[in-house]
Amino acid sequence: MIDYHAILPEIILAVTVLAVLVTDLVTREKYYGAIVGMVGLFAALIPIFTLSLCDDLEFCTGSLPRELFGGSYVVDQYSLVLKGLFIGAVFIVLLLSIAYVESDRYYEGEYYFLLLAAALGAVVMASSRDFITMIVGLELVSGPGFLLAGWRKADEKSNEAALKFFIIGVVAFALLVMGVSLLYGIAGTQLFAGLATVPADVAAEPVFLLGMLFVFLGFTFKISAVPFHTWTPDVYEGAPTPVTAWLSVGSKTAGFVGILSVAYFAFPEHSNLWGPLLWLLAVLSMTIGNLVAIKQTNIVRLLGYSSIAQAGFMLAPFGAAAAAGADLQEAFAATVAYLLIYAVMNLGAFGVIIAVGARVKSYELADWSGMYRWAPGLTVLLAMFFMSLAGIPPLAGWFAKLAMFSATIGVGSWWGYSIAIIAALNSVVAFVYYSKVIKSTFFDGVPDWIDPDALGRMDLAPTLRVALTVTAVLVLALGVFPGVIANLSRFTAEVLASGF
């Protein structure tokens, strides 16, 4: 008997994906596809709430975690929160996309279809507890990503982005699958729960360890951690900006879901091995991402490097706690809290970038300088989101940093202290480039070739307005009352306490 309630979000999303295609067939107004998509996303949120609050609802039976298909698909607190995150993120990305794809001769219906398919993949990943399901979900996220990155057909940079993303994505995928086949060969299972309980002599086999390493490296591409980050800035720059927003939030979070699930559910016994590895990746990502970002003049590339650095911050608690052999629950909660807040502020930042880009037709900071003169509201929002990314209170980002510092210091060993100090220094370095955007837009003058009056008169698309309002309110509200995020992330960490 299949627990249909548990997979209702996936079913609704799958139906939505198809409905979007059909809508595209029958209507001339292409943005109807997006509307159908949004309705579907809303509908998919409902079972997520009923599933989380099942104990308090009369008509609902069963409790978390719900296992399906012999343990290869599990709906628990962690997967529900992340599904909510993915659905919310793709909802915002849809809002950011409509005006953008309407503005030029893009394939529109297919665009919404692919975006929602990617969201479905991410949602599937959140519940996957075996490698086959995980890989199917991952490919459902990646495939649309490759295509969408090249959506600006006439733009060479977009073509380059798609190709680069594809080749590197395939290499990463190959690594991952290679790792999985090694693991399956030696352990005879590809279930996470099975891998977690392999006999000690099997778990110590070099082949097993090699397989594990390949799996981690495969996901490392997805979260764009150094040294597998080189595709990030180019793809971010070349892809249509709303797609970049999705890649930097949805696709990246999907990668984190992969790493978190694999690390905590499949290889908890090997935390002394992957711990130091992730610790090192975290240090490299935050340091190199931040240092290289300083030199950037293109705001999208700058956010590309920022997203590399942020990946480092997210990995930090994770690596430190595992390396030190400490309690993983705090680190898990900290990473999830960081992911949630990062999604909101990064989507907001991209929202502003899309809005301004539509006017200036450029993402070079030099063209944006003095923007405060002609778009004060947007500039204030831009500053807000960037300062949130920099972690300045009372904007939401500060709590992400606090959670990260707290989890690393809480480890109580030099693995934690050292990375906390490195992260503290890095957050100072990060301010250098985040503030560059403020300096340019607020402090500098308008360049000769920009006509502030003409640009100031241009309207903001209503969908963008909604997206910006939602993200801005969230960034402020979560900054002042971060308890919501703290509770949500604690809620997800219950998964670890319940023995998974």
Added chain:
Amino acid sequence: MEWFDSGWGLSLIVFLPLVGALILAAIPRANEAGIKWVALITALVTFVLAIVVAVRFDYGSAAQMQFGTDLPWIEAINARYHIGIDGISLPLVVLSAFITVLVVIYSWNHWPEPHNPKLLMALTMILATGMTGTFIALDLVLFFVFFEVVLLPMYFMIGIWGDTSMRIVPVVHWEIELRIYASIKFFLFTLFGSAFMLLGFLALYFKSGDVGANTFDILQLSELGRAGVFTGAFAFWVFAAMFLGFAVKVPMWPLHTWLPDAHTAAPTIGSVILAAILLKLGTYGFIRILIPILPQEAERWAWFIGLLAVIGIIYGSLACLAQSDMKRLIAYSSVGHMGFVMLGVATLSEIGINAAIIGMVAHGVITGLLFFIAGSMAHRYHTRDMNRLGGQMILMPKMGVILGFAAMASLGLPSLAGFWGEFMSLLASFNPLPGLDVTVFRTFMVIAAIGTVLTAGYMLWMLRSVNFGEPSAEWKDHEFHDIDKFEWMAWAPLVVMTIAIGIYPAIVLGATNDAVANLVAKAFGG
């Protein structure tokens, strides 16, 4: 008034300016009169509330936290909205609200370029929230948030309205505008310090879990500190981390280099707020957090803090003598004055910490006034170069007199406010907390005393070159308008306060004395 005393009063003082900022955001930019009035009314109401607190304050139990509340905020990490005010924070809260009002009044007809009253006033209001919030926060996370909230508005103030003259960046030799250089330098220095401060806070939080629930509560942590929970290498590193955060903010030599740039570059009201209030966040942190929570460590570090303080005094004074830019001179004088404050803190004695607080208030009032004057003078002469100025007593006699007054107050003339901080600080170093090395502190006292002479030296030298002599050919035939009515309204209260505190220091010490005595007795066993 039950509601007022149980947290609402203080919360209003902190958040009313923020509400004002939101209202300002809704007013169209062209409606300047509306913007001015909203800012002024917000600042005035906040100040009146602060006065009500000061009046209703129970001076008999100044050591107790009053008007406070303690509500859950981020339950997952047990961070709470715990606020309260005692004799130590009372003068600083009142001072913050006071300076905010004066700054708005002064701005009435002194808008720096590029003209944008709406944004400038909104930022001033946000600053007010951050400043008063820091002084009433009794939870480390809450303290951290308020401590950081002031950074952005000040960054914008310096960056947008700051000095546009060019400056060469040391080491890399890029030439950029001073405002750009100073704003980022200010931010990076503070962020660097506060990042480590936060790590220190978190370490305390986890350590407190060893003996009960994890807590960020400053009062509870102080109790634990007194009970000797934080010791050894742990205490040393935590002290070092938090020391970094506060020392950058004060600023203590050698972390002070952001200060001259920031003060010089900032628009007049920015310099006033920076000098009068923002620097105090650092010294307040020493008194409220570092000493009570890590008393043993404070004793171990006392000589080091004292040493940096006296170096600051001498260095600040000597640097003043080398300046030709008037604003920069006043900025460096702040380094010296904050050195006296920190010397008082370093003695860890009742007199010393009282000296620090009255020194903070006096420095706020006097240096605030000096920056106002410097701003107004630069507005009239279009230069701050003291080599070009001169004969102000002939050109603008009223301005000259006020400048003379402020300079006298700054150099610590008895019967004016500046005297008490310096004098009591020297007194305290003669007789520091029992257990500290008396010889070392008496040496500091002698060096600091030499510093007072140097202070007098540069202040008089500034007066001579600006006020006295004959006006040069450049200005001789120039018509200057002397102090206008808005300047009078902003400055007169500062002049009155300077005299009042000078003659009757109990205005400040009456509030602080019991609280400080209690703090020292608790931390060091009397």
